Amino acid sequence: MGEIEIELRVNEAVTRSTVPPRLTLADFLRERCGLTGTHLGCEHGVCGACTVLLDGDAVRSCLVFAVQADGHDVTTIEGLDGPDGSLSPVQQAFRDHHGLQCGFCTPGFVVTAEAFLRDNPDPTDDQIREAVSGNLCRCTGYQGILAALRAAADAVET
Amino acid sequence: MTPATAGLDGAAGRYTGSRVHRVEDPRLLRGRGTFVDDVVRPRMLHACFVRSPFARARLGAVDATEALALPGVHAVFTAADLNPGVHEAWYTSMGKDVPDTPRPPLAEGEARFVGDPVALVVASDRYVAEDAVELVDVDYDPLPALVDYHDGPQADALVHERYAGNVAGSLGAPCPDDLAAVFASAAHDVSVTIHQQAYAPVPLETRGIIVEWSGEELTVWAATQAPHEVRMFLARLLGVAEHQVRVIMRDTGGAFGQKVLPMREDMCVALAARLLPAPVKWIEDRRENLMAAGMSRHEHGDLRMGFDGDGRVVGAYIDHTQDVGAYPTPWPVGTAAAVGMLFPGPYRVPRAGFRTTSVFSNTSGRTAYRGPWQFESVAREVLLDIAARRMGIDPAEVRRRNLLRRDELPCTNPNGMPYSDISPAETFEQALAMLDYDAFRRQQAEAREHGRHLGVGTCTYVEPTTTGMAYYGTEGATIRIEPTGTVNVYVSGGSTGNSLETAVVQLTADALGVDLADVRTVQGDTAVTPFGAGTGGSRSGSMLAGAVAETAGVLRERIVAIAAHLLEASPDDIELGESRAQVRGTPAAAVPLAKIADVAYFAPAKLPDGVPAGLEASGRHHARNPMIWANATHVCTCEVDVTTGAVRLLRYIVSEDCGPMINPSVVEGQIAGGTVQGIGGALFEHLAYDEDGNPLTTTFMDYLLPTATEVPAIEYGHVETPGPGPGGFKGVGEGGAIGAPPAVVNAVADALAPFGVEITRLPLTPATIVELIEGAR
Structure with a gap:
C-alpha cells in the first residue's frame, strides 16, 4: 500500500x-x-x-x-486554550456549570460548541440542544453541558 | 503579615458542602487527560480479537498461517496457548469459594455467543491487527443456540453442559402457602408479570488495557473503576505476587459498573503479554463493546401484591428470573438476591417473600450496571401504579398510605433488610410539592378534553450504599504534607467521572485547614496508593471521607503540637485555617503551614518532645455499618402523541436524601447522569438479538442513547438525613438509574390510562406505544 x-x-x-x-x-x-x-x-x-x-x-x-x-x-x-493554558470562554463555561464528568466526550462537545457559538452568537435554548444533539455524553445527562452553552452564549452577547 | 480573617475559626466546612470547581476539569477541558488509549509504551504492540460470528458453535481448528504471513503480525494466540496460563481466576469481592460460573480467557471447545473471543492477534499496529483478524480461519460447526433465556429451563440446548436447565443458580423460595393465603384473602390481589429488556452501561470510552511484562514486574495501564482489584486479580491469574503487579489508571471515560472487574479480554491480554517480547495494548472498539462487553437489566418478575380495602399493602412476592448470558461477570446468583430483598421498598409491607433464578443464554454475559438490582424498583413501582388504577385510587395516594414514616424507623423489611436513616415520605412529599401534583392533575384533565395525553409517574426507592462488608469494608488514605507545606493525598482511585479527586481535595483541605489550591491528590496507581476497592456500590464518598478523616486527624494533631510549641501557646488554643495555625483570638500569633513543615522536615531538633519528624501519615477507615441507606423520589411528567407513539418528557424532579453533600454540583451531576441513563432504558436503549442470536445493535445508529434533544431539565430537591458513617455522607452514584425507569414508565402509563392500557414490557419505543394503544382500542 x-x-x-x-x-x-x-x-x-x-x-x-x-x-x-x-x-x-x-x-x-x-x-x-x-x-x-x-x-x-x-x-x-x-x-x-x-x-x-x-x-x-x-x-x-x-x-x-x-x-x-x-x-x-x-x-x-x-x-483552543490560550498560550498560557488558560481556558477559552467555552471551556470555562463548561467548568463553571459542571458540564463534564469523566471528560471523555468533552473535547468533542467543546469543539462543537466553539464552532456553533461562533456561527450562532445568539442562540435559543432549542438551537443549543439541537447543536449538541450530535454529540453523546453518558455522564452528565447533558444538564451541565446545556447550561454551559447557554452561559457561554450569554457572555458573548453582553 | 497577613491579617487574620473572620473565617479562621477551625477547619470544618469551608469547602465541604460547597460547589467548588472540579480539580479534574482543567486537564480534561484542554484535551490533556490521560485515558488508557493515550498511553504509548516503547515498542508497544496492538491486540485485536477474533470473535465468534455464531451464537453457538463447536470450535475446530484455527488456521493462522495466512495471518502470520502478513507483515507486522507478531502472534496469533488460541485457547491452547493462553488458557493453560491461568493460575486462579476469581474476584476478590466474591471470594474464591462461591460456586462461580465458567470464565475461560479464550473460548475453548465451544463458542457461546456472537462476539465470544476465539483467538487473539498481536501486530505492530491496530490496522494490521484488524487485517490479520480477517485472515484467521476458524473452523466453526454451528450448533442450536439458546437465545431467549425465557426458554432456558425447557431448551434442549445447554449453554454450559454442566448446568441442567441452563440454570446458573437460584435463591429464595416459591411463594409460601401462608403468604399465598394472605393474597387470596386480600381485598385486592394484584398479579402481574413485568419484563425489562437488555441494556448496558455503555461508557463513552470503551474498555482497554496495556500490559507490560519486564520479567519481574507486570505494569498495567487500565480503564478501570478498581485499580487494586485489577492488580489482585491479575496477580492471581498469572501466579505472581501482588506486589509484582503495578496497575495505573489516570482518567477513565465512564464505567457505570462495566469496568468494575477485569473481564475475559483483560485476562487474555495479560496472559499474552507474558509470551510477547514487548508491551501490548488492547482498545475495544464500539462494535465489540456493544457485542461483548456485557449486558444488564434483562429480567422479568412474576409479581403479586395484596391490598386491604383501603389500599394498604398486606403482602408482596416476587418470582424473579434474570438472563445472565453466557459468561456473566461476576457470579450473578448472589447479587440477584438484592432484587428480592429490596422488593418491598420504602413501604410498610407486613409479609413478603422472593425467589430469584439466574438463567444462562447464548448472548453477551451479564455485568454490573449502576444499581444492578434496580428491577426491584421497576417491578414494585410499576405494579403499584397498575394496582392503584385497578383499585380506583390515585397512585400518589396509594403510596402516601403505605410509605414508611420517620416514626416507624429504623425497621427491618420482611425480607430482612434493616432500614435506617431514610426519609422516603419526606422525599415523596417534597417532589410532589415541587411539581404541584394537584395542579398537574387539573392540567391533565383539561388537556384530555382537548385530546392531549399528559401523564405523571413517580418512583420512590431505598438503596443500600457503601457496603461495609469484606473486600469493601475499609479504605485507606496517605497524606503527605510536603516540606513546602503543600499537600498530596493518596487514595486508591477508580474515579470514572464521579469527581473523586475534587471530593478528596475538598475533604482534605477542610480536615487540615489548608487552602484548596494547596492540596493535590494522587489516585489510581497501585505502586503509591493504599489498597481500596475502587468505585462501585455508591461507596466512594463515605469511604474516602472516612479515610481522609482518619489520616488527617493524625496530622492535624501533629501540626497543632508543633504550632503550639513554636508559638509558645497551649495546643488547646491553636486553630487551623487558610494554610496556617494561629492562637485563637490572637491573629498576630500565627505560623504558616509552610513554616511548620519546614521545621518538621529540616529542623527536627526544634520539634516538641514526642512529635516525630516529617508530616506524613497513613490511615485506614473501617466501615462500622453493613450498609448506609439512601433514598429518593423521582417524579416525571410527559406528553404522549398517541398517533406516533412519541413520548415527550415535560418535567423531571428528583428529591434525594444522600445526607449532607460534599459537593452539591457533583451530587446533582450524578443524579442527572443516572436519571438520563434510566430514561434511556425506559424509552430507547435495547441490546437486541435476532432469533438466531445475532446482535442487532452493535453501532450507535442502532443502540439508541438519549441525546440533548430528548432529555428534560432535571429539577433537584434535597432532604438531608445524616447517615451513620463519616460526615453523615451517603452514596449517590447509582440512584438516578434506579429511580428513572419506573417513573418514566408510570408517566407514560398514566397518560395512556384512558385507553385502559397496562404497560408491562420495556422499552417504550414509539412502535410499542402505538401497538399498546391499538391493542386496547
Missing part, C-alpha cells in the same frame, strides 16, 4: 507527514501528532467525541482520512 505525503496546519503549526491512505484523521492526530485530546468513542461518526475543526467547520475526524486534510487547517481541542 503506497504511502502519501501530506502537509497540513494543525493548531496553526505546519505539519508534514507520510501516511497510508486509510489512516483516519483521528488516528493521525492522536498517533502521529500526539494530540490525544481527540477521543474515539464509536469510530462510526455518531458519538462526536472525535470532533475537530477542519477549516473552521466541526467534523468527525474518525470519518475523515488524513490524506483528505492535506492542504487544510485543523484545530483540535489542544488548540
Whole structure:
C-alpha cells in the first residue's frame, strides 16, 4: 500500500507527514501528532467525541482520512486554550456549570460548541440542544453541558 | 503579615458542602487527560480479537498461517496457548469459594455467543491487527443456540453442559402457602408479570488495557473503576505476587459498573503479554463493546401484591428470573438476591417473600450496571401504579398510605433488610410539592378534553450504599504534607467521572485547614496508593471521607503540637485555617503551614518532645455499618402523541436524601447522569438479538442513547438525613438509574390510562406505544 505525503496546519503549526491512505484523521492526530485530546468513542461518526475543526467547520475526524486534510487547517481541542493554558470562554463555561464528568466526550462537545457559538452568537435554548444533539455524553445527562452553552452564549452577547 | 480573617475559626466546612470547581476539569477541558488509549509504551504492540460470528458453535481448528504471513503480525494466540496460563481466576469481592460460573480467557471447545473471543492477534499496529483478524480461519460447526433465556429451563440446548436447565443458580423460595393465603384473602390481589429488556452501561470510552511484562514486574495501564482489584486479580491469574503487579489508571471515560472487574479480554491480554517480547495494548472498539462487553437489566418478575380495602399493602412476592448470558461477570446468583430483598421498598409491607433464578443464554454475559438490582424498583413501582388504577385510587395516594414514616424507623423489611436513616415520605412529599401534583392533575384533565395525553409517574426507592462488608469494608488514605507545606493525598482511585479527586481535595483541605489550591491528590496507581476497592456500590464518598478523616486527624494533631510549641501557646488554643495555625483570638500569633513543615522536615531538633519528624501519615477507615441507606423520589411528567407513539418528557424532579453533600454540583451531576441513563432504558436503549442470536445493535445508529434533544431539565430537591458513617455522607452514584425507569414508565402509563392500557414490557419505543394503544382500542 503506497504511502502519501501530506502537509497540513494543525493548531496553526505546519505539519508534514507520510501516511497510508486509510489512516483516519483521528488516528493521525492522536498517533502521529500526539494530540490525544481527540477521543474515539464509536469510530462510526455518531458519538462526536472525535470532533475537530477542519477549516473552521466541526467534523468527525474518525470519518475523515488524513490524506483528505492535506492542504487544510485543523484545530483540535489542544488548540483552543490560550498560550498560557488558560481556558477559552467555552471551556470555562463548561467548568463553571459542571458540564463534564469523566471528560471523555468533552473535547468533542467543546469543539462543537466553539464552532456553533461562533456561527450562532445568539442562540435559543432549542438551537443549543439541537447543536449538541450530535454529540453523546453518558455522564452528565447533558444538564451541565446545556447550561454551559447557554452561559457561554450569554457572555458573548453582553 | 497577613491579617487574620473572620473565617479562621477551625477547619470544618469551608469547602465541604460547597460547589467548588472540579480539580479534574482543567486537564480534561484542554484535551490533556490521560485515558488508557493515550498511553504509548516503547515498542508497544496492538491486540485485536477474533470473535465468534455464531451464537453457538463447536470450535475446530484455527488456521493462522495466512495471518502470520502478513507483515507486522507478531502472534496469533488460541485457547491452547493462553488458557493453560491461568493460575486462579476469581474476584476478590466474591471470594474464591462461591460456586462461580465458567470464565475461560479464550473460548475453548465451544463458542457461546456472537462476539465470544476465539483467538487473539498481536501486530505492530491496530490496522494490521484488524487485517490479520480477517485472515484467521476458524473452523466453526454451528450448533442450536439458546437465545431467549425465557426458554432456558425447557431448551434442549445447554449453554454450559454442566448446568441442567441452563440454570446458573437460584435463591429464595416459591411463594409460601401462608403468604399465598394472605393474597387470596386480600381485598385486592394484584398479579402481574413485568419484563425489562437488555441494556448496558455503555461508557463513552470503551474498555482497554496495556500490559507490560519486564520479567519481574507486570505494569498495567487500565480503564478501570478498581485499580487494586485489577492488580489482585491479575496477580492471581498469572501466579505472581501482588506486589509484582503495578496497575495505573489516570482518567477513565465512564464505567457505570462495566469496568468494575477485569473481564475475559483483560485476562487474555495479560496472559499474552507474558509470551510477547514487548508491551501490548488492547482498545475495544464500539462494535465489540456493544457485542461483548456485557449486558444488564434483562429480567422479568412474576409479581403479586395484596391490598386491604383501603389500599394498604398486606403482602408482596416476587418470582424473579434474570438472563445472565453466557459468561456473566461476576457470579450473578448472589447479587440477584438484592432484587428480592429490596422488593418491598420504602413501604410498610407486613409479609413478603422472593425467589430469584439466574438463567444462562447464548448472548453477551451479564455485568454490573449502576444499581444492578434496580428491577426491584421497576417491578414494585410499576405494579403499584397498575394496582392503584385497578383499585380506583390515585397512585400518589396509594403510596402516601403505605410509605414508611420517620416514626416507624429504623425497621427491618420482611425480607430482612434493616432500614435506617431514610426519609422516603419526606422525599415523596417534597417532589410532589415541587411539581404541584394537584395542579398537574387539573392540567391533565383539561388537556384530555382537548385530546392531549399528559401523564405523571413517580418512583420512590431505598438503596443500600457503601457496603461495609469484606473486600469493601475499609479504605485507606496517605497524606503527605510536603516540606513546602503543600499537600498530596493518596487514595486508591477508580474515579470514572464521579469527581473523586475534587471530593478528596475538598475533604482534605477542610480536615487540615489548608487552602484548596494547596492540596493535590494522587489516585489510581497501585505502586503509591493504599489498597481500596475502587468505585462501585455508591461507596466512594463515605469511604474516602472516612479515610481522609482518619489520616488527617493524625496530622492535624501533629501540626497543632508543633504550632503550639513554636508559638509558645497551649495546643488547646491553636486553630487551623487558610494554610496556617494561629492562637485563637490572637491573629498576630500565627505560623504558616509552610513554616511548620519546614521545621518538621529540616529542623527536627526544634520539634516538641514526642512529635516525630516529617508530616506524613497513613490511615485506614473501617466501615462500622453493613450498609448506609439512601433514598429518593423521582417524579416525571410527559406528553404522549398517541398517533406516533412519541413520548415527550415535560418535567423531571428528583428529591434525594444522600445526607449532607460534599459537593452539591457533583451530587446533582450524578443524579442527572443516572436519571438520563434510566430514561434511556425506559424509552430507547435495547441490546437486541435476532432469533438466531445475532446482535442487532452493535453501532450507535442502532443502540439508541438519549441525546440533548430528548432529555428534560432535571429539577433537584434535597432532604438531608445524616447517615451513620463519616460526615453523615451517603452514596449517590447509582440512584438516578434506579429511580428513572419506573417513573418514566408510570408517566407514560398514566397518560395512556384512558385507553385502559397496562404497560408491562420495556422499552417504550414509539412502535410499542402505538401497538399498546391499538391493542386496547
